[in-house]
Amino acid sequence: MKKTPMEEWIIKRTGITPANQNKLVTYQLKKIVETLSYAKKNSAFYQRQLEGIDPEQIKSWDDFNHLPFTTADDIKNQPFAFLCVPQSRIDRIVTLNTSGTSGNKKRIFFTDTDLQKTVDFFDYGMRSLIDCSDRVLVLLPGNTFGTIGNLLKKALDRTKTTCVVYGLLTDLDAVEKIIVENEINCIVGIPIQVLYLSRMKQDGFKSIEKVLLSTDYVPQSLAFELNQKFGCQVFNHYGMTEMGYGGGVECQALNGYHLREGDLYFEIIDPVYGEPVADGVYGEIVFTSFDREAMPLIRYRTGDIGAFSQATCQCGTFLRTMKKVEGRLKNRIHLEDGIYVDLKALEEILLAFEDLVDYQLTVKDKHLFRINVAFYNEEQSSEKENHVKMLVQEYFDKNGDFSIQVEVARSQLQNPDQLVNSMVKRKIVDLRREKRDV
Numbered sequence: 001m002k003k004t005p006m007e008e009w010i011i012k013r014t015g016i017t018p019a020n021q022n023k024l025v026t027y028q029l030k031k032i033v034e035t036l037s038y039a040k041k042n043s044a045f046y047q048r049q050l051e052g053i054d055p056e057q058i059k060s061w062d063d064f065n066h067l068p069f070t071t072a073d074d075i076k077n078q079p080f081a082f083l084c085v086p087q088s089r090i091d092r093i094v095t096l097n098t099s100g101t102s103g104n105k106k107r108i109f110f111t112d113t114d115l116q117k118t119v120d121f122f123d124y125g126m127r128s129l130i131d132c133s134d135r136v137l138v139l140l141p142g143n144t145f146g147t148i149g150n151l152l153k154k155a156l157d158r159t160k161t162t163c164v165v166y167g168l169l170t171d172l173d174a175v176e177k178i179i180v181e182n183e184i185n186c187i188v189g190i191p192i193q194v195l196y197l198s199r200m201k202q203d204g205f206k207s208i209e210k211v212l213l214s215t216d217y218v219p220q221s222l223a224f225e226l227n228q229k230f231g232c233q234v235f236n237h238y239g240m241t242e243m244g245y246g247g248g249v250e251c252q253a254l255n256g257y258h259l260r261e262g263d264l265y266f267e268i269i270d271p272v273y274g275e276p277v278a279d280g281v282y283g284e285i286v287f288t289s290f291d292r293e294a295m296p297l298i299r300y301r302t303g304d305i306g307a308f309s310q311a312t313c314q315c316g317t318f319l320r321t322m323k324k325v326e327g328r329l330k331n332r333i334h335l336e337d338g339i340y341v342d343l344k345a346l347e348e349i350l351l352a353f354e355d356l357v358d359y360q361l362t363v364k365d366k367h368l369f370r371i372n373v374a375f376y377n378e379e380q381s382s383e384k385e386n387h388v389k390m391l392v393q394e395y396f397d398k399n400g401d402f403s404i405q406v407e408v409a410r411s412q413l414q415n416p417d418q419l420v421n422s423m424v425k426r427k428i429v430d431l432r433r434e435k436r437d438v
C-alpha cells in the first residue's frame with residue numbers, strides 16, 4: 001500500500017530530522033508559541049484574549065491546554081478584530097452564512113501566502129488518490145479567485161493533471177456531458193451531490209473510479225452504495241473554511257484522515273468540560289493554525305465530532321490518523337433528559353432508499369417528528385413512505401418509555417433534473433428552537 005504523500009510533504013515543510021511524531025510535536029509547539037506572539041501583537045481580539053499570558057512562557061502541552069478557546073461566535077461578533085494585517089493585504093474574504101437571528105456573519109480572511117499554503121496541501125493531498133494520468137471533475141465552487149475549486153485547480157495544474165471545475169451541481173445533463181467529453185474518472189464534491197448525480201445519471205457515472213468527498217461528513221451507506229454500484233474508491237477529505245479549506249485527507253487505507261500537521265495542530269476535547277480526551281474517544285475537534293498571516297486561530301472549536309485513532313495506519317506513516325468525522329454537535333438535538341435525535345443516525349436510514357432525492361426533518365415538538373420525503377420514482381411511494389416511517393419509529397422506540405410520533409409526508413419534486421437544495425443543507429429543523437430565536 002502506498003504511504004500517504006502527506007508525510008513527504010510535512011517532512012519537507014517542517015524540516016524535521018529524524019522524521020518522527022516526537023520531532024513533529026516539538027516543531028508544532030515551537031510554531032504555536034510563534035503564533036501566540038504574532039496574534040497577540042497584531043490582532044485586537046487576541047490582545048484581549050491573551051491578556052496576562054506571556055507566549056514565551058508556554059513551554060509544554062500542559063501550559064498550552066490552559067489557553068482559552070476561540071469560538072465561532074467570537075468570529076461572528078467581531079471578525080475584523082481577528083485581522084493581523086492591513087485590509088489592503090487581504091486577497092480573499094469568505095463570508096459564511098450562519099444560522100441565528102443576530103445578523104452577524106462569520107468572515108474569514110486570507111492573504112495570498114495563506115492561499116498558497118492551501119494550494120500546497122491540495123497538491124499533496126490529491127496525490128493520495130490520483131496521479132497525473134487521472135482526469136478530475138470538481139463539483140465545488142470555483143469561479144472566482146481563492147475559492148476552493150479555484151485553489152484545487154491551481155494545485156492540479158502543478159502536476160499537469162486534467163481538471164475541470166464545474167461548481168456546485170445544478171444541471172445534471174451538463175455535468176454528465178462534461179464527464180463523457182473529458183473522460184473524467186475522478187470526482188471531487190459534496191457527498192450528497194455526488195450521490196444524487198450517481199443515482200440520476202448512472203450511465204455517465206460508470207467511468208468514475210475514484211471519488212473524493214469533501215466539506216461534510218459522509219454517511220456510511222452513501223460510500224457503500226458508490227462502492228457497490230460503481231466500484232468507486234471513496235476517499236474522504238475533512239476541512240472547513242476556517243482551516244484554510246483543507247484539514248486532512250484519507251490515504252489508500254481509507255480508514256481516517258492524515259492531517260495537515262505542518263500548518264495545523266489538532267486536539268480532541270470533551271465538549272462540556274474542555275479537557276483533552278484520550279485517543280480513541282470521541283469529542284469536539286479543535287485546531288490551532290501556524291504561519292497564517294491574515295487570521296491565525298488559536299484553539300478554535302470546530303463544532304465537529306471526531307476522535308484520534310489509537311492504531312497506526314496500515315500505510316506505514318508516522319503521522320497521526322483521525323477517524324472519520326461523525327457530524328456536528330448541533331445536529332444532535334436534545335428532546336428530553338438523555339434523549340436525542342441524531343441527524344447521522346437518521347441519514348443512515350434515509351439514504352439507503354435509493355430513489356430518495358430530497359428530505360426534510362423537523363422536530364415539531366418533543367413528541368412529534370415530521371419527515372418530508374421526495375422520491376424520484378413515484379411508483380409505490382406510499383409503500384416507501386410507510387417503510388421510512390417504520391424504520392424511523394424503530395429508531396425512536398429504542399428510547400423505552402419515551403414516546404415520539406413519526407409523521408411522513410411526500411413532497412413533490414418540482415424539477416428532477418435540477419438538484420434539490422434542501423438536501424444539501426442537511427440539518428434537523430427544530431421548531432421549538434426557532435420559536436425561541438424569534
Ligand SMILES: [Zn+2]
Pocket residue numbers: 003004251252253258313314315316317
Ligand atoms: Zn495512512
